[in-house]
Amino acid sequence: MNGFACVACAQVDFPRRLLCPSCGCDEFIEVEACKGRVEDVTALHHRAGKAGEDIAYIATVLTQAGPRVIARLERLLAPGTVVSLRVESDGAIVGSSD
């Protein structure tokens, strides 16, 4: 996945914004943000009464380019784990450890 760096002040955001929240510039270049570090993980239980099944792990990931993103993890990972990030066809960000 890619982040978007402001050409004027270099702040990186994801997703892309209309205007840079830092300086108001409207020009961006794409920068690689395909790796990040897990900060927090939340387990979402989809169905009451079916503990242990269909659990989704949602993480806050600090990308190496700067922005934090919310990503679904393929399995439970500890905070501090470095993950590779990709964007699925439905727009969801998925993190997986190498």
Ligand SMILES: [Zn+2]
């Ligand atoms: Zn800017």
